[in-house]
Amino acid sequence: MRNHFKMFLTFSIGTWLRAMISFLYTPIISYFLVPEEFGKSAMFTMVLSILSTVVQLGTVQAFARFFYEHNERDRAKLTWACLLPIVSIGTIISVSLVWFEEILSKAMFGQVYKGISFLIITSLYLSVFQSFNHQIVRMSKKGLTYSLIEVSNALGNVVGSIVYAALVGRTFYAIVYGTIVGYLAALSVGIQYGIAYWRFTVPELEEVKKVLKFGVPFAVLDLLYLLFASIDRLSLRIYSTLDEIGLYSAAFKIVSVINLLQTGLVNTWVPEAYERYVRDKSDRGFFRRSQEVISFMSLSAAMVLFISRDVLFLLFRSSYRQASAIVPFLILAPIMNLLWNTTGVGINLSNKTYLLIVVPLVANAVNYVGNSILVPYLGARGAAISTGLSNVLYFYIRTYLSEKVFPVGYDMRRTSFGIITFICVALIGTFNRNVWINVLSGICGSIMIVCLYRKEFRFIMNELEAAVRGKS
Template sequence: MKELLKKFMEFALGNGIVLIIGLISSPLITRIILPAEYGKASMFITATSLIIVIMTLGRDQAYIRYYNDEKEYNRGKLLRKSIKLPLILNLILGLILIILYKPISNMIIQEVSFTIVLLMLVHSTFSIISNFALLNIRMKQKGKIYSIFTILNKVSYLIFIVLIFTIFKNSYMTIVLATIISNVVMCGVALVYDRREWFDSKKGEELNTKTKELFKYGTPFVFSMSIIWIFQSIDKISLRMFSGYEEIGLYGGAMSIIALLNIVQGTFTTFWTPVAYEKYAKEPENTDFFIEINEIVTVIMLLISIIIIALKDIIIMFIGSEYAGAEFIFPFLVLMPIMYTISETTVMGINFSKNTKSHIYVAIISAISNVIGNLILVPKYGAKGAAISTGLAYILFFIARTYYSNKYYKVKYKLKKFWVCIIAVYILAAYSSAYKFNSIILYLTIGSLAIVLIMYRSIIINSIKKIRK
């Protein structure tokens, strides 16, 4: 456990600094970019993320799965083999998008722009490369190096926001260009750092992993991740259909707050994936390890979410008066990183057993529930309706992930107390979505904290003892 904590802290260090930078950049961006322009930038990023999901072909997940099946000197070869086809297909799709730039750009930003479609191609290309580059570092469990790259990305993003603002002012292009350029910078540095694995063309030994295996394992992820994209993007699409860029901008302002909590989510997920695979490979019968990690993560995420919901009126002051109303949007959005992060500890049975088709079922359940919820709630409640629907859909996402995982790898997670705590957090979020901070929210906050601390008192005490040692 001591070694595990050390590895986690290495990954957490960078994300801790990224969190601090995020506390600076989020208020800065929302104060210089109008909600409608922020909405257009959000639609650009949403559209590009779909391209990345489809073109990656699940090869990133296949690379993770077969990484430990290859000898260390052969893993660079596996990396190059995994990324080759996604880059080729991305280029082909990019050329098609450029030919159809008029309807594509009009659909995304409601104006004809060849530039925005070209930027989509550039962004998707470098995003695919940087995703694999960071994945390679994660799998080697080089937490300090990973932290440096995440810090570099966030710092360069903040710098380019300021520089580009002098040219494009409060236009959506400020966010779009800063996002792309900061990604290019990080990508370039990562390729130089791991240049042997990326560019060493020596033949070496034949890979144990065949192309057929990469295709078979990765392909289901194309469908599941595409459906997950629908699940995660239908809120913005619904707002685009029924409300407009102004509401998307307000929703994006609320999401910028949740993004800070996503940093905690990202820290754990980045650290956890290689550790979980390594632990399973060495001790597949040791399910107590997964139960303990699940409880620790649950406590941390629940406590953080309760505090953030309680402080919503103070937090919202930092993103500016233009985004007034976002404090009633983000309480339900807090359920996104909570349920996703905790589900990362309960979903591993699907991946261990290679039953990746189950990810499709999880995605379908989550996506359908979110589509229905958004179609019902967004026309009436706008961004708040989107938040309510998304929060509820993530609860179903957790349930589905845990159910299918336990079908293939039995772990006796202590879920009864978890659901008691989630109900308490849900009640707090529901009331906080309707009212500013008052005595009732204070009582609900204290009650929720008490429930979590009482329910998980044993794991909290044991964790404190281990940290002291």
């Protein structure tokens, strides 16, 4: 467990630095872009995410699953067994984007932007290569290298966006070009550390079939999850305005700080979980202990972000500050994602990935109904409430299915009490405008979480103390 915690720290250095960069970047860019332009950038990102998922066909997850089943020399074959289907599908999608550019542009932005298809195509290929760049370093357990890639990506994004906004134009293109620069910076740093895996090698047809057999259910799952994650913005696009989407996106930028914590934990957890399973299929204690520590860390991070959100929005342009009320329930999205990546790993380990498709089908239906009811009356706050509670449902369904195929015996009572505690705090923060009441409710919630996870709190404090002493 101690080595696991140390590895988490090495993977998370870049994550925390990226969080700091994001804290500085988001308020700064808000002074360049009005909420409407922020909303357009959110639509671009949503479309890019959907296309990236279609192109990848779940091969990134397949790469992680079979990584340790290949020796060092054969991993280049695994890489290209994943990449060749991507290139084929990507070519078809690229031609379609150019052909239907005007229709797509009007659907996304309400007007035609010439050349937008080429920006989507460029971003699409870079995002795919960056996904494998990340995965190679992650599965090799090179935590510091992974962190360096994270920082390079963040800095490239920030510099590209701000330079474009300051010198060229204060439009959503600034964020688009910043994204491209960030991908290029990350690739230039990371690809050299895994260059052997990128060496072109013709894969065997059976290897490609094996990758697709494992990965395609993940692609379907990811598409369903993206639909699940996009229903809020689609509902706002239908029932509201691009301004409201911009405020919602600004709130998500603040919440993305926890996404970065999630990245650090999952990037430590997934390789370790697969390796542990290959080494000893009967070891359940490791999975149970890890879930308890991760639950405490994630719920604590949620409370800290809730308490500090009003202060953070003081850094934003005044037209964005009302987004503070959108944040509370949005925090549940990355928190639940982190928890189900921990408790739901049994589905992956048992190779019964088809079960994962059941989860978003139910959650999508609930989220759609929730957004349809709440968004017309509450706008972005309604979208946040529906999205947050649907993520909670997603977590419980996925955990239940995982326990059926890979019984671990997770402590769901404590986790459930912690989730209910945060939901109560989030309700106060969504509908109450008094900052001091919000802060007080967050502090009370934090105390309850620490009391609930006393053992895990002491463990983390001891590990941090040991790490500090080791450096002194």
